[in-house]
Amino acid sequence: MREVRVRFAPSPTGALHIGGVRTALFNYLLARQQNGTMILRVEDTDQARYVPGAEEYILKSLEWVGIKIDEGVGVGGPYAPYRQSERKPMYMQYAQKLVDEGNAYYAFDTEQELDAMRERLSAAGVASPQYNSITRMQMRNSLTLPEDEVKSLLQVGTSHVVRLKVPRKEEVRLNDMIRGWVMVHSSQIDDKVLMKSDGMPTYHLANVVDDYLMKISHVIRGEEWLPSAPLHVLLYKYLGWEEDMPQFAHLPLLLKPTGDGKLSKRDADQMGFPIFPLDWTDPTSNEKAPGFRESGYLPEALVNFLAFLGWNPGTTQEIFSMDELIKAFSVARIGKAGIKFDIHKAQWFNQQYLRSKPNEVLADYLLHDLQDKNIVCSREKAIKIVSVIKERVTFPQDFWEQGRFLFIPPDSFDESVVNKKWNSEATNVLNAYKLEITKLPLLNATNAKSTLEQVTATLGIATGKILQALRLSLTGLGVGPDLMMIMEIMGKDEVVSRITFALQKLAVKVA
C-alpha cells in the first residue's frame, strides 16, 4: 500500500468556513491514523479574489482546533513552495505537454465572443450551452485557425487561454470511496480552461498537477467537487499519471438547519451561531463575524461535533478525544447524504467537555473575565464559585454571567418574585435572620442554614415560604445556585449588607 499523503487545500478568499474545518479534520484523521502526512496547500490562483489575512486566519484556525500540519504553507517541506501563486512557473509545462500531444488547445475568444456563443446556443434551445467538442469548431482557437495564424497570434502576445480538449464520446468513470462508481459521459463535460490569460492555472490544472507532484494519495474534499472530478480523471489520464491518481472521497455537504440549501453565513447570523472558527473581520467591508472560539466553544468539543457530521463510529460512544477519533475513524463509515447543521448538538458537546474539566481550570475562565471587569477575586474563591455553578454552564463565559451577582450587589429586583414572595412574613424573617447572622463569628453554608431554620422556627414560619425572598434580597433574582453556598461565598458582611439594602429598598411594597 502506498504512503498516505493527504492535503487540505483552501483558497484564501476569506474566513475559513466551518465546513472547511470539517474537511481538514477528516483529512487529518486519515493522515494520523495511517501514519501519513497532512499537507496544507494554499490555492491562491485567483488574484482577484485574494483576501489579505485569510491565509493567516486559516493557519490559526487549524492550529486552534488541533490540526497539525506536517508539510505545507507555514512549515515548509520537500515539495515547497506550497502556495500555488509561487508555483506559477511550474504549470505551463504541463499545459504545454497537453497541447503538444493534442489533448489541449489555445483559445483566443474574447469575453464578448463567449457570451455571444452562449446566447446563440440558448436561443437555439441548447440545454446546456458550453464550450465543447461541437461548439469549439465555431470558435477562435488553435483547432479552427490556420497554424501560422495561431503562431503569430501567440508571438504578438494575444490574450489567450489553454483549454482541455475533452473527447466527444467517452465514458469517464471514477471510483469514489464514499459514493462508489460515478460515471459521466464526456459529452457532458466542457472544454475547461486550464491556463488563464494571466498565465495562472485554473483550479483544475493546478490541483491535479500539485496533487501528483506532492504525491497525494487521497483527495478528501467537499461534494461540490464531484461534478468536476471526471474532468480531473481525464487530466490524470492525459498527463500520463493514471497509475498515481489519488483515491477520491467526496464528503456530504453541510446544509441549513431549517429548510433547504447549503449552510451559509446568513443562516448562522440569523440563528445566532458562528460559522467561522475564529472571529473574523472582513478587511474590505470591515464587517465582523463571530467565531466559535470567541463564542465559548472549546476546540475539543467542536472537533468532536464536527467529526460526527457525516461520520459515526458505529458504536454508541459519543465523546471522542482527537486521539480516539484518529483510532476510530474510517472513510467507509462516512455517510452519503447532506447534513443539516444543528447547533444544539454542538452546545451539548461543549457542555460535556466544559463540565469534565477540573475546577482549577474552570476557575481560570472566571478569573479571566473578572480581570477584564477589573474585579479582584482570589483563586480559592473562584474555585469555590465555579464548583457551585459548574452544573449550569454551557460556555466558559457563563461562569461570569451566572456568577456576576456574587460580585455586583443587585440594584433592582425581579418584579415577579417581589410580587409573589416579598411579604411581611418574609421581611420579618429577614430582619431577624440578619441580626442572628451578625452574631455569628463566621458565616458558612452549614450555619447559614441552621441559623435560618432557628429563626423561622421561633417565628413559626415554614422555611420554604421565605427562601425565595432571601434569594431575592441577596441576588435580585428568583433562580440560581444553592443559596447556602451563595451566602458562604459572599461572606457575613456582604450578606448582612445586602439584606439590609433589600429591606430598605423594598420596604414600600410591604406596606
Place this chain on the structure above:
RNA sequence: GGUCCGUUCGUCUAGGGGUUAGGACACCAGAUUUUCAUUCUGGUAACACGGGUUCGAUUCCCGUACGGACUACCA
C-alpha cells in the same frame, strides 16, 4: 433547463430481505432539588411515494417526487 449526487424519528444517525426499526441531541412528563439548572426514570416521534423481484421488502431493482451540488479565464 441539463448533468451528477442523495432521501430511516424535528436533527445527527445505527441497522438491514422476516427486528417491538436501536442510540444521541432536541422536545414533553414524572422523581430529586425549598427555586432554576443538574441528575434519574419514562414518553412522543422515522424507513418519501409508486411499481416490480420475493413466501416476505424499510432493506434489492426501476420509476416518480423531493432535496442538494455543479453548470466562470472562482475555487
